[in-house]
Amino acid sequence: MSRCVMARRSTTSYALLGLLALRPWTTYELAKQAQRSLNWFWPRAERKLYDEPKHLVDAGLATARSESTGKRPRTVYTITRSGRHELARWLDEPAVPRAGEFEAMVKVFFADAGDLGQLDATLARIETEARERIQALSEMAGQPPLFHGREHLSALTLPLQVQQEATVLEWAGWARDQIRQWRSTTDPGGWDARSVLDRLADTGR
Amino acid sequence: MSRCVMARRSTTSYALLGLLALRPWTTYELAKQAQRSLNWFWPRAERKLYDEPKHLVDAGLATARSESTGKRPRTVYTITRSGRHELARWLDEPAVPRAGEFEAMVKVFFADAGDLGQLDATLARIETEARERIQALSEMAGQPPLFHGREHLSALTLPLQVQQEATVLEWAGWARDQIRQWRSTTDPGGWDARSVLDRLADTGR
DNA sequence: CACAGATACTGCCCTGTGCAGTATACGAGA
DNA sequence: TCTCGTATACTGCACAGGGCAGTATCTGTG
Numbered sequence: 001m002s003r004c005v006m007a008r009r010s011t012t013s014y015a016l017l018g019l020l021a022l023r024p025w026t027t028y029e030l031a032k033q034a035q036r037s038l039n040w041f042w043p044r045a046e047r048k049l050y051d052e053p054k055h056l057v058d059a060g061l062a063t064a065r066s067e068s069t070g071k072r073p074r075t076v077y078t079i080t081r082s083g084r085h086e087l088a089r090w091l092d093e094p095a096v097p098r099a100g101e102f103e104a105m106v107k108v109f110f111a112d113a114g115d116l117g118q119l120d121a122t123l124a125r126i127e128t129e130a131r132e133r134i135q136a137l138s139e140m141a142g143q144p145p146l147f148h149g150r151e152h153l154s155a156l157t158l159p160l161q162v163q164q165e166a167t168v169l170e171w172a173g174w175a176r177d178q179i180r181q182w183r184s185t186t187d188p189g190g191w192d193a194r195s196v197l198d199r200l201a202d203t204g205r
Numbered sequence: 206m207s208r209c210v211m212a213r214r215s216t217t218s219y220a221l222l223g224l225l226a227l228r229p230w231t232t233y234e235l236a237k238q239a240q241r242s243l244n245w246f247w248p249r250a251e252r253k254l255y256d257e258p259k260h261l262v263d264a265g266l267a268t269a270r271s272e273s274t275g276k277r278p279r280t281v282y283t284i285t286r287s288g289r290h291e292l293a294r295w296l297d298e299p300a301v302p303r304a305g306e307f308e309a310m311v312k313v314f315f316a317d318a319g320d321l322g323q324l325d326a327t328l329a330r331i332e333t334e335a336r337e338r339i340q341a342l343s344e345m346a347g348q349p350p351l352f353h354g355r356e357h358l359s360a361l362t363l364p365l366q367v368q369q370e371a372t373v374l375e376w377a378g379w380a381r382d383q384i385r386q387w388r389s390t391t392d393p394g395g396w397d398a399r400s401v402l403d404r405l406a407d408t409g410r
Numbered sequence: 411c412a413c414a415g416a417t418a419c420t421g422c423c424c425t426g427t428g429c430a431g432t433a434t435a436c437g438a439g440a
Numbered sequence: 441t442c443t444c445g446t447a448t449a450c451t452g453c454a455c456a457g458g459g460c461a462g463t464a465t466c467t468g469t470g
Contacts, residue, residue, distance in 0.1 A: 018311065018314070028417060044457075047420090047457080047458065048458075057258045073418080074418060087319075091318060091327070092323055094330055098308075101246070101304045106219065106246060106413075107357055108361060110219075110220075113223065118293075138406050138407070138408050141403070152387070160380075161406055163376060164373075167369055175361055195304075196360040203343050203346060231449080232449070233447090233449050236449095252427065252428075252429090274435065277434045279450090378442060
């Protein structure tokens with residue numbers, strides 16, 4: 001049946017297994033739901049979300065059932081007893097460290113290759129994005145829950161997402177204020193970088 | 206010489222091009238420096254950092270010079286005029302949205318597949334990691350700068366990194382406090398999830 | 411009845427990761 | 441002088457993941 005039942009599953013596998021623990025889903029529903037709920041802390045391309053459930057079946061953690069809507073086929077996945085057990089076991093493993101990709105910050109870090117207008121535009125886009133995300137998150141919080149009996153878990157995780165965005169928003173505003181004092185991207189004029197860094201060095205003490 | 210001079214470069218390419226704009230580096234130095242400075246907002250495996258400079262040379266954005274330390278060869282990369290121009294042009298492009306991977310949050314979100322002890326352990330590990338990172342960042346801030354004349358850019362970017370970690374640290378402490386009021390991971394008892402969510406829904410207004 | 415938008419995927423090529431493997435260089439201590 | 445640990449300087453391989461294009465059917469609205 002399957003060659004590698006014992007292969008270590010990826011985080012993406014476990015994330016989908018977590019959704020399957022709530023109820024059975026078709027691949028399409030699973031992909032959409034993953035993008036709605038998991039995208040904030042475990043973003044994955046739709047393409048990937050179509051492949052993973054097959055691996056779960058190979059590993060015996062889920063079963064697939066072929067159904068159809070008229071002439072169009074669809075696959076419904078259901079978690080197995082072994083799948084629930086494996087999910088609970090996974091919760092014990094220490095997680096891989098947090099990692100963030102923030103291309104705009106690369107542009108800020110190398111701002112001295114361009115001019116102040118470019119830097120301010122980058123910061124402005126960061127602000128706009130953060131504002132939009134806070135909006136989206138607060139709308140999510142206002143809506144009735146997709147699964148009753150799981151509101152407490154949303155209420156535990158959502159505040160961090162919102163606060164992360166608020167932190168970015170506040171920082172971008174501060175940064176735009178600071179660079180107004182600069183002469184150019186290579187010359188901050190009288191702006192005191194050292195005192196900012198020294199204050200950070202103190203927070204670690 | 207090269208077949209795809211016009212291919213769109215990846216963010217990783219531009220990040221390394223940014224480092225090359227500061228001074229010439231050997232591949233090894235470039236890889237180490239990228240992990241020290243860029244890892245916070247653009248993390249990439251060392252393996253990848255060895256491949257990318259070759260693509261930059263193919264695209265005419267850098268030149269490679271073979272040197273040697275005794276019998277051991279090494280390659281020194283230098284940015285070209287065309288490379289500096291391309292880097293400045295890239296600063297104008299809107300950046301791809303921020304994306305974060307946070308496996309521990311997946312474990313928190315699916316905590317109802319396990320017990321309160323597992324959830325608390327996950328939150329405790331998040332706290333420890335955040336504390337260690339704040340420590341590392343504040344040590345970076347305290348050290349003399351690697352390039353003089355670039356302190357202002359570190360002073361602009363570092364505060365966000367520190368504040369992000371502080372936000373995670375604070376949230377994890379709050380979350381541990383909250384779950385002490387829960388009966389189990391599936392039953393929060395009298396804990397009022399709704400009021401937390403309603404407060405978040407208000408922040409977006 | 412047409413058409414937009416949702417459903418339900420697959421193939422291809424490229425980027426990126428983890429790990430193992432292969433060397434040499436160099437300084438500190440036995 | 442020899443050894444050993446650490447830094448230097450990479451490459452190969454298998455697999456995870458992303459972006460995009462393509463294919464086809466279903467359903468509700470005008």
